Amino acid sequence: MRNPLADKVVEIKPSGIRKFFDIVSEMKDAISLGVGEPDFDTPWHIRDEGIYSLERGRTFYTSNSGLKELRQEISNYIRRKHGALYDPMTEVLITVGGSEAIDIGLRAMINPGEEVLIPQPSYVSYEPCAVLAGAKPVIINLKAENEFRLTAEELEAAITDKTKILILPFPNNPTGAIMEKKDLEAIAEVIRRHDIFVMSDEIYGELTYKEKHVSIIEIPGMKERTILINGFSKAYAMTGWRLGYACGPKEILQQMTKIHQFAIMCAPTTSQYAAVEALRNGDDDVAEMRTAYNQRRRFLMNAFREMKLECFEPYGAFYVFPCIKEFGMTSDEFATRFLEEEKVAVVPGTAFGDCGEGYLRISYAYSLENLKLAIGRLEHFITRLREEKKGN
Amino acid sequence: MREELLTVIEKNSRIDLKELAVILGVQEVDVVNELAALEAEGVICGYHTLIDWEKTSNEKVSALIEVRVTPQRGQGFDKVAERIYRYPEVRSVYLMSGGYDLMVILEGKTLREVSSFVSDKLSTLDTVLSTATHFILKKYKDHGTVLSQIKEDEREMITP
Numbered sequence: 001m002r003n004p005l006a007d008k009v010v011e012i013k014p015s016g017i018r019k020f021f022d023i024v025s026e027m028k029d030a031i032s033l034g035v036g037e038p039d040f041d042t043p044w045h046i047r048d049e050g051i052y053s054l055e056r057g058r059t060f061y062t063s064n065s066g067l068k069e070l071r072q073e074i075s076n077y078i079r080r081k082h083g084a085l086y087d088p089m090t091e092v093l094i095t096v097g098g099s100e101a102i103d104i105g106l107r108a109m110i111n112p113g114e115e116v117l118i119p120q121p122s123y124v125s126y127e128p129c130a131v132l133a134g135a136k137p138v139i140i141n142l143k144a145e146n147e148f149r150l151t152a153e154e155l156e157a158a159i160t161d162k163t164k165i166l167i168l169p170f171p172n173n174p175t176g177a178i179m180e181k182k183d184l185e186a187i188a189e190v191i192r193r194h195d196i197f198v199m200s201d202e203i204y205g206e207l208t209y210k211e212k213h214v215s216i217i218e219i220p221g222m223k224e225r226t227i228l229i230n231g232f233s234k235a236y237a238m239t240g241w242r243l244g245y246a247c248g249p250k251e252i253l254q255q256m257t258k259i260h261q262f263a264i265m266c267a268p269t270t271s272q273y274a275a276v277e278a279l280r281n282g283d284d285d286v287a288e289m290r291t292a293y294n295q296r297r298r299f300l301m302n303a304f305r306e307m308k309l310e311c312f313e314p315y316g317a318f319y320v321f322p323c324i325k326e327f328g329m330t331s332d333e334f335a336t337r338f339l340e341e342e343k344v345a346v347v348p349g350t351a352f353g354d355c356g357e358g359y360l361r362i363s364y365a366y367s368l369e370n371l372k373l374a375i376g377r378l379e380h381f382i383t384r385l386r387e388e389k390k391g392n
Numbered sequence: 393m394r395e396e397l398l399t400v401i402e403k404n405s406r407i408d409l410k411e412l413a414v415i416l417g418v419q420e421v422d423v424v425n426e427l428a429a430l431e432a433e434g435v436i437c438g439y440h441t442l443i444d445w446e447k448t449s450n451e452k453v454s455a456l457i458e459v460r461v462t463p464q465r466g467q468g469f470d471k472v473a474e475r476i477y478r479y480p481e482v483r484s485v486y487l488m489s490g491g492y493d494l495m496v497i498l499e500g501k502t503l504r505e506v507s508s509f510v511s512d513k514l515s516t517l518d519t520v521l522s523t524a525t526h527f528i529l530k531k532y533k534d535h536g537t538v539l540s541q542i543k544e545d546e547r548e549m550i551t552p
């Protein structure tokens with residue numbers, strides 16, 4: 001029989017997380033700090049709206065771009081948050097999670113061989129999606145000394161005449177890094193000068209702990225060259241509802257809608273009705289969850305300081321990214337031993353790019369009680385490692 | 393810090409002061425001072441424990457009593473309320489809008505104890521016009537906490 005597979009797909013490395021997942025799932029009594037989704041339930045009034053829509057028999061397709069009401073609410077939301085206006089009829093597209101928006105955005109914009117700049121460490125799907133879209137992914141290795149922010153110099157150095165899109169993943173998974181207004185202004189100048197586009201993944205935009213999240217679309221001249229991606233998963237604890245959206249210039253959105261229409265048809269109807277409720281009446285829920293995350297973040301940072309584990313202070317998402325270079329192990333070795341010896345699962349930094357080597361992603365989407373238990377074990381583990389090292 | 397502090401200890405008054413200071417991002421001494429101020433101002437009125445007595449061998453009966461009263465000249469409802477809340481078996485007294493005036497929540501050891509309180513003590517007060525007693529059959533949720541629920545983490549162990 002001939003090879004049934006596409007080379008392009010076979011050549012994509014499986015996610016580094018997958019391998020770890022397999023070990024963890026074998027282990028029954030392990031506790032995890034490895035989850036990339038909120039621990040909160042979707043607020044009841046939002047779930048209730050989803051249920052109500054089902055009771056009323058709203059079980060049909062919506063329009064390809066999504067419910068008009070929802071697109072209007074998204075447009076209102078962005079105006080409220082960022083002071084920018086998107087036309088709900090032509091500049092907003094509802095997708096199956098932010099993930100779909102990343103995929104179809106790249107497919108709609110890339111010609112073969114064009115380059116996509118991907119700052120890493122970052123979410124696992126940018127690189128494979130870029131490859132599948134026919135792009136050449138170009139990795140920008142972010143540095144701990146810059147608090148894992150993207151600098152204008154790093155951007156400038158990565159740009160060639162084939163560069164088409166910069167992916168801007170802030171607030172960042174896995175580092176928790178944010179880009180403040182001054183950081184965005186610095187890179188915006190480079191972006192405009194080289195005439196490239198931005199895909200700004202702001203799925204963690206509601207979860208910042210320093211000042212309000214600033215979107216790159218707020219910087220002059222950037223909205224017209226940016227695809228803004230966001231969704232309901234992180235802000236409203238709605239991961240399983242699979243609902244996100246893209247906003248951007250209508251010429252791009254039109255082509256994205258074409259792919260979406262043929263590949264997906266429309267995002268889940270129940271989720272869309274629930275999301276309307278989330279945007280209309282969910283601000284307090286978001287604020288409450290943000291406060292809880294911030295308390296846990298402070299707890300972890302304090303614990304790291306006390307055990308003298310090096311970690312820059314992250315101001316976004318719900319991750320901390322401590323450095324484990326002092327132990328002379330790879331991230332993978334550290335995470336594997338930590339799991340085997342203390343039964344706590346964390347994700348090696350390398351799952352998010354080679355430059356994550358020497359770091360761990362620790363999620364604080366867990367109750368304080370849970371975190372306390374796990375951090376106790378971490379302290380125990382690194383104390384032992386330090387003693388081992390001294391003994392040698 | 394005040395509001396966030398109150399929100400945290402309303403859910404968990406046993407949290408230790410050092411930890412409280414850490415998660416609020418302030419110094420421990422500030423937490424101590426703020427708590428003392430809140431107690432002095434009567435904002436914090438007590439540190440109670442939420443107990444599901446049904447899970448113990450200790451039998452308790454609770455009732456919710458709607459009371460209609462005649463307000464007294466110059467003192468409104470306050471004096472009547474005081475007459476009622478002075479009884480130690482009365483857990484809560486609220487002044488209500490609507491069809492009755494005071495809602496009294498009562499806790500006793502037996503049904504008889506509760507009914508004799510209502511007939512002997514409450515109904516015989518001069519200002520009480522009528523009472524309607526509702527026995528509580530089961531508590532599902534109290535003080536924002538679902539009593540019977542043990543929540544398991546249903547998330548996958550590791551996700552990107």
